[in-house]
Amino acid sequence: MPKGNASNAELASIFATMSQLLELTGANRFKVNAYSRGARVIESRTEDLVALALEEGAKKKLTAIDGIGQGIAEAIIEFATSEDIAEHDELLSRVPAGLMQVLDIPGLGPKTVRAMWQEMGVEGIADLKRIIDDGSIKELPRMGAKTIENIKEAMEFQARSGGRTPLGIAMPLAEAVQEELRAVKGVKQLQFAGSLRRGRETIGDLDFLACTTKPDDLREAFCTMEGVEKVLARGETKSSVRLKRDGLLIQADLRIVPASSFGAALMYFTGSKEHNVRLRERALKHDLTLNEYGLFPEDDEDTPPQSRGVKAVASKDEEAIYSALDLEFVPPELREDDPVEGLAATGAGLIDVSDIKAELHAHTTASDGRMSIEELAGAAKVRGFHTIAVTDHSVSSAIAGGLDPDRLRAHIDAVHEADGRVKGISILAGSEVDIKPDGSLDYDDDLLAALDIVVASPHSSLAQDPKAATKRLVSAIEHPLVHILGHPTGRLLPKRAGLSPDMSKLFEAAAGSDTALEINAHWKRLDLRDAHVRGALEAECLIAIDCDVHSEGHFDNLRYGILTGRRGGLTPASCINTWGKAKLHKWLKSKR
Numbered sequence: 001m002p003k004g005n006a007s008n009a010e011l012a013s014i015f016a017t018m019s020q021l022l023e024l025t026g027a028n029r030f031k032v033n034a035y036s037r038g039a040r041v042i043e044s045r046t047e048d049l050v051a052l053a054l055e056e057g058a059k060k061k062l063t064a065i066d067g068i069g070q071g072i073a074e075a076i077i078e079f080a081t082s083e084d085i086a087e088h089d090e091l092l093s094r095v096p097a098g099l100m101q102v103l104d105i106p107g108l109g110p111k112t113v114r115a116m117w118q119e120m121g122v123e124g125i126a127d128l129k130r131i132i133d134d135g136s137i138k139e140l141p142r143m144g145a146k147t148i149e150n151i152k153e154a155m156e157f158q159a160r161s162g163g164r165t166p167l168g169i170a171m172p173l174a175e176a177v178q179e180e181l182r183a184v185k186g187v188k189q190l191q192f193a194g195s196l197r198r199g200r201e202t203i204g205d206l207d208f209l210a211c212t213t214k215p216d217d218l219r220e221a222f223c224t225m226e227g228v229e230k231v232l233a234r235g236e237t238k239s240s241v242r243l244k245r246d247g248l249l250i251q252a253d254l255r256i257v258p259a260s261s262f263g264a265a266l267m268y269f270t271g272s273k274e275h276n277v278r279l280r281e282r283a284l285k286h287d288l289t290l291n292e293y294g295l296f297p298e299d300d301e302d303t304p305p306q307s308r309g310v311k312a313v314a315s316k317d318e319e320a321i322y323s324a325l326d327l328e329f330v331p332p333e334l335r336e337d338d339p340v341e342g343l344a345a346t347g348a349g350l351i352d353v354s355d356i357k358a359e360l361h362a363h364t365t366a367s368d369g370r371m372s373i374e375e376l377a378g379a380a381k382v383r384g385f386h387t388i389a390v391t392d393h394s395v396s397s398a399i400a401g402g403l404d405p406d407r408l409r410a411h412i413d414a415v416h417e418a419d420g421r422v423k424g425i426s427i428l429a430g431s432e433v434d435i436k437p438d439g440s441l442d443y444d445d446d447l448l449a450a451l452d453i454v455v456a457s458p459h460s461s462l463a464q465d466p467k468a469a470t471k472r473l474v475s476a477i478e479h480p481l482v483h484i485l486g487h488p489t490g491r492l493l494p495k496r497a498g499l500s501p502d503m504s505k506l507f508e509a510a511a512g513s514d515t516a517l518e519i520n521a522h523w524k525r526l527d528l529r530d531a532h533v534r535g536a537l538e539a540e541c542l543i544a545i546d547c548d549v550h551s552e553g554h555f556d557n558l559r560y561g562i563l564t565g566r567r568g569g570l571t572p573a574s575c576i577n578t579w580g581k582a583k584l585h586k587w588l589k590s591k592r
């Protein structure tokens with residue numbers, strides 16, 4: 001598919017990115033410089049190079065331009081004809097996406113960022129913040145107090161550029177604020193609402209609701225709490241602040257409402273807008289009117305009922321309002337669309353964090369994880385899991401320390417040996433095996449058959465065209481030795497879209513071959529995403545929710561995977577991680 005409307009600027013930015021990626025991966029200077037020069041040259045040209053690349057004798061015409069060599073000319077032609085550059089995809093798959101944000105911090109060059117990544121395991125802003133906070137950043141060369149101070153300043157500045165905040169960043173921040181404000185004298189109720197309560201994958205702003213006997217105190221606490229950079233509004237019922245914490249800049253609203261209408265306000269400000277609209281329509285059909293103060297009898301007056309002392313039919317809690325509308329309670333995660341349909345399909349018995357009994361996608365120090373087999377097993381045991389699967393990377397993921405067949409054989413023995421030694425949890429020998437662009441797997445069948453569990457995931461060529469991506473993923477799903485398709489699209493929030501296969505074909509294949517589809521719980525992935533989960537369930541697929549553990553903290557991302565599952569209507573029965581040990585192991589063995 002020719003990319004007819006791509007501009008020189010777009011092309012230039014790809015080459016500039018590639019140059020940075022090359023530098024981060026430690027490529028030689030010549031190539032790094034050639035690409036960055038190429039980017040500048042491309043940007044400065046007035047003729048349309050993408051169009052030129054589709055002409056007869058394109059290569060000759062392109063290399064005739066000073067600053068464009070063979071390699072770059074070929075890449076431009078590849079871009080013009082196929083819409084992507086394989087080398088670009090390959091580089092993107094090797095470098096953690098968060099690292100580019102670190103590189104974007106003013107004053108941080110590729111050399112320093114590479115050292116942070118390779119020597120301290122920094123993969124994004126949160127990691128950088130961690131090594132600054134615990135002081136380990138000082139171990140890097142030329143890292144004095146002044147430099148560190150500058151980096152901190154710059155991180156805050158970068159965060160200002162804004163955009164929507166990933167769920168996994170917004171949630172801990174909102175919970176911290178919630179806890180602080182609940183401790184303020186007079187506060188009876190305080191709860192975040194909005195998209196965060198609905199568990200959306202990204203969050204625009206934070207919405208808090210409160211009931212208090214001392215509104216002045218709460219307003220004061222809100223407007224002066226840690227990190228408030230600017231008070232945008234400070235009214236009777238609504239205050240707004242710009243909040244800056246941990247390098248993140250986000251707006252937060254606080255609404256103080258009467259205790260008698262807390263439920264109605266919580267419902268209104270949880271949204272979504274669409275859900276509210278449906279509820280109001282439904283109210284009208286019942287001769288009722290619904291607003292943020294309550295559900296009232298409809299009487300055709302212009303003045304709102306609450307200001308005329310009209311008694312609400314329901315207002316104090318959400319349950320009562322749904323019930324007065326003849327609806328079951330709709331969990332916030334399902335409040336995106338029609339309340340009746342949404343609920344009728346899946347309202348009761350949605351999955352919960354406490355249902356999860358196994359982690360089936362985890363890495364150790366054998367590839368790019370931070371924990372040994374024993375440490376991983378210990379962390380899983382603490383969480384009450386009956387099973388942990390060790391699934392290190394396969395040989396193609398070289399940058400992630402992927403195991404060649406000999407190392408994998410030794411690793412299988414080490415895992416089985418640990419399983420015999422460690423009591424109270426079952427440790428499975430597995431692999432996160434790369435699905436190559438053509439759909440073949442990274443190990444031969446004999447080796448795969450020696451594994452207790454196989455998670456097959458795409459890591460490279462993630463800009464592949466949809467048809468090829470569908471074929472690739474379907475063949476992995478249908479491979480008789482594969483148990484789980486890991487992070488099916490390979491997307492990374494917020495920027496990398498990942499593969500866009502025909503999902504219905506994937507669902508059909510997965511249901512037909514009894515292969516589970518993963519919800520990767522890392523907040524950067526959430527892949528399957530909510531809508532995909534719903535589709536998969538409609539096709540009667542099995543779902544796995546896994547944390548893709550690389551370090552102990554990753555286990556805590558489980559809640560984001562659960563929220564995503566709930567948004568898709570997931571119940572425990574369809575999620576293999578909730579099954580008892582005997583059932584899970586029997587299912588695993590059915591593919592051996």
Ligand code: DGT
Pocket residue numbers: 193194195196202203204205206207268269270271272273274276277
């Ligand atoms: P966000 O912040 O962009 O991630 O998304 P939300 O859903 O948190 O939206 P936000 O913060 O603009 O408003 C919070 C909730 O308030 C929203 O989900 C529904 C409710 N709401 C806000 N504005 C309107 C409106 O104009 N009509 C209705 N029906 N509801 C609204």
Ligand code: CA
Pocket residue numbers: 194195196204205206207
């Ligand atoms: Ca919001």
Ligand code: CA
Pocket residue numbers: 194205206207253
């Ligand atoms: Ca808001």
Ligand code: ZN
Pocket residue numbers: 361362363432548
């Ligand atoms: Zn993984």
